[in-house]
Amino acid sequence: MTSFRCGRLGFTMIEMALALVTIAILTAIGMPRLGTLMSHARVNQTTAVVASDLEGVFAMAGRQRRPVRLSCVCDSVLYRVVDRAGGTLRLNRVLLGDDESGVTTLTFSATPVDIFPSGVASSSLTITIGDGTYTRQVTMSSGGQVRILPP
Numbered sequence: 274m275t276s277f278r279c280g281r282l283g284f285t286m287i288e289m290a291l292a293l294v295t296i297a298i299l300t301a302i303g304m305p306r307l308g309t310l311m312s313h314a315r316v317n318q319t320t321a322v323v324a325s326d327l328e329g330v331f332a333m334a335g336r337q338r339r340p341v342r343l344s345c346v347c348d349s350v351l352y353r354v355v356d357r358a359g360g361t362l363r364l365n366r367v368l369l370g371d372d373e374s375g376v377t378t379l380t381f382s383a384t385p386v387d388i389f390p391s392g393v394a395s396s397s398l399t400i401t402i403g404d405g406t407y408t409r410q411v412t413m414s415s416g417g418q419v420r421i422l423p424p
Contacts, residue, residue, distance in 0.1 A: 312404050319368055319376050320402050320409040320421055326366060327400075327411065327419045330354050333363060334388045343398075344385035350376065357387055368402070378403040392417045 284292075327343075333354070334341045340357040350369035355362050368376050380401045387395040398413040410422040 309407075313407050316376055316402055316404045316407050316409050320411055322366070323368075323400055323402060324411045324419050324421050326352075326354075326364065327398075327413050330364070330388055331392055331394075331417045334390050335392060338390045340387050340389045342385045342387050345379065345381040345400075347379050347381060347384075350379045352379070352381070376402050376404045378408070386413075388417075 330341060330343055337356075341354050341363060342357045343352065343354050345352045349367070351365065351367040353362060353366075354364035368379055378401070382399040383396045386398050389395075394413065394415045394417065397415045400411045400413075402409050402411070407424075409424060411419065412422060413419050
């Protein structure tokens with residue numbers, strides 16, 4: 274003999290509605306924080322790119338055995354590296370992008386800065402990179418040491 278049990282299979286509509294409301298509330302609470310985390314990650318990534326570019330500029334000057342000039346077009350959120358003598362463009366980095374990439378502010382403490390093949394710069398430099406209220410700084414000494422400052 275086979276016996277069938279009359280049991281409850283699945284969820285009621287009220288249980289499903291409560292689960293969906295709970296998920297919606299948790300999502301609404303987490304979204305602003307997610308936006309802030311994305312903004313901070315964007316600035317941190319851009320800061321690492323700028324620090325890498327600065328180190329590369331010193332290597333470029335030494336490799337070419339010619340001085341190069343680093344200058345900022347801060348209104349357009351970009352910087353350039355050109356040969357000091359001939360003006361040949363070696364690097365043009367645009368940091369301003371759409372909402373998902375890029376930062377909104379870029380400032381140089383000194384511009385232009387000449388970098389010589391001996392590994393010496395004409396002045397030290399502090400670069401500030403930001404997106405809204407969050408900013409990071411990269412420093413470059415006149416001796417060529419590049420450092421990302423802690424937030």
